[in-house]
Amino acid sequence: MQHGKRPLRSVDGIDVAASVLARLAPRALRPAIDQLRLDARSIADGFRGVREPTFSSHARPGFVPTPLAEIDPVLELLPTRALKRSYSTLRRDVEMIGRDFRGDRVPPTITRPRRTMTATTTPSLAPRRVKVTKLIRETRDAITIRLEALDGAPLTFEAGQFLTLHVPIDGAVVRRAYSLSSAPADGFAAVTCKRIEGGRVSTHLHERLREGDVLEVLGPSGTFVPSARMRRLVLIAGGSGITPCWSIARAVLARDPDAHVTLIYGNRSEADVIFGREIDALASERFRVVHVLADPSDAHRGPRGMLDRATFERIASELDIDDAEHFVCGPAPMMDAVREVLLARGVPRTRIHEERFQSPAERRASPIASPQLVTVRRRGRDVAITVPPDRTVLEAATERGVALPFSCAIGGCAACKCKVVEGEIRMDEPHCLSDAERAEGWVLTCVGHPTRPTTIEVPT
Ligand code: FES
Incomplete structure (x- = not known):
């Protein structure tokens, strides 16, 4: 298997000059101009101490020259990235209009990328039932699981987000977060799971999961998402x-x-x-x-x-x-x-x-015996909620309609981090907070249980 095409070498003055010359000279001379350019670049690279481009070593990726036909001298000579972008857009639009006039039926305008990214999905604590429609073996220890929501609505997501799978194992439900490996335009949602040595959930998914099985999922959620302005x-x-x-x-x-x-x-x-x-x-x-x-x-x-x-x-x-x-x-x-x-x-x-994902917490016996009062403080305003023994702070708050930040809901991402002002929150282990964060009083509400009346502050 070949792994990766070699990257193109950056364009410099010699390439630009050759490109201009090739555009002015008769077509028959272009191969000679190109050869001259490559020779000149090799000599110049040698003087500059850059590795000879026609060789590659195991230690460094090899580079290939940018084809002469792909070099646009106008683009290369523009001084700023913004100007280059505008020029590229203009050039593409002109090309498209030209193709339209030639009858290629290409629309003369293009869709501009959105200026700001807006999340199309809102995290919810209510899991959705999904069916496994396809299992694909990617490598000896990785499988892709295609999922389809059973409620009929598509599982929409943004590239970079993840789903939290609720996996029934031996009578208990274990939750794990898996990033979506499909792209939004694929028209389906898929996660890819690598088998972890001794991993309870990944072993179960690899050995026991079958097409047609039904799971529950939370999400999609996560902010590892590029904005539209990122190019x-x-x-x-x-x-x-x-x-x-x-x-x-x-x-x-x-x-x-x-x-x-x-x-x-x-x-x-x-x-x-x-x-x-x-x-x-x-x-x-x-x-x-x-x-x-x-x-x-x-x-x-x-x-x-x-x-x-x-x-x-x-x-x-x-x-x-x-x-x-x-x-x-x-x-x-x-x-x-x-x-x-x-x-x-x-x-x-x-x-x-x-x-970053840490091994998520598993729900164990609650550390609290009776309901406790938790005061949620945000921007100076206090809201009191009662947290029953079988609920986390996040679950109790959500059920009361008090919106708290969260993402994975399994202690793996720190999106629900709040600070204890007074009282005590005990967390299911393990989770992703560092010792330093704990020492500063940070807690995760998605795996947190109050042991006595407690006040937490939501960071803004
Ligand atoms: S929501 Fe991810 S750690 Fe709590």
Whole structure:
């Protein structure tokens, strides 16, 4: 299996000059001009200390020259990104009008991307019943589960969101969050689940789930969603962290012809690459793919080793991606390494988007014996709710019509984080709060039970 087309080399002055010359010269001279350009670039790259572009090494992704025909000198000479975007849009519109006049029946206008992202889904604590319509084996330890809502309404979502599955195992319902791997335009909802060694839910889904089975799901929810104004994205995924990234990549590339996406995807070997064939088939000038493999075959031409700090630093330098929006999803050590590198390279925190899931809490016997009063404080206003022993603070608040922030509802995302002002909230374990956050008084309402009258403050 081939993993990823090699990325295109950036265009420089030699390429632009050759492009102008090729447009002015007779068609027969263009191959010679192109060859001259490639030779000149090789010499110039050599003087600048850039790796010889016709070679690639295992340690660094190989680059191929941008085809001469794809270089637009006007675009390259425009000084700002905004001007380039406007010019691209104008050029595309003119081309479309031209095609329309030629009778190609292409609409002369295009749909502009929305300026702001508005969530199309509202998280609800009421689960929906869904049917498993298809099971697809992606790799030896990953399956995709296609789902269809039984209430007849489509399961709509945004790329990057997740569903919380309620999985009945041995008479109990266990909840796990899985990112949607399908794209909104696919017309169906699908999650992809990697089997975890000793993982109760993933083992059950892999061994026992059948097409036609009915599950309950919560969501979709989550904010790991690119806004419509984001046109230059870098997706950094490790293992099953590809699932939201794959959805995002396809959604962004489909909705905006000016969007450019780079995927940096770490795995152990070729056999572990989820969606490998589809990813490679989509690779293009607008979708650069770098596969990082720890234990690849001899045929692998991309970076080798773990997607760790050193490897990512090398790739980030090579690809010139610092001004993009970065979406990171994968094992915690990989995410920590990527974050460190990006921050060290001066990428603002606001352009680093992370999807972290901890092992979710499992519902155990409630730590409280009797109903307790919880006062919810938001922007100086207090609302009191009673939390029964068999309810979490979030559930009791929602049932009372008191809106609290939340997302996964299983202690895995921290979207429901509130601060205890007075009293005590005990949480089902494990959950995603750090010791430092606990020490500061933060609690998760979705897994929290008050042990006595308590006041919590909702961050604004
Ligand atoms: S909603 Fe995700 S941790 Fe509470």
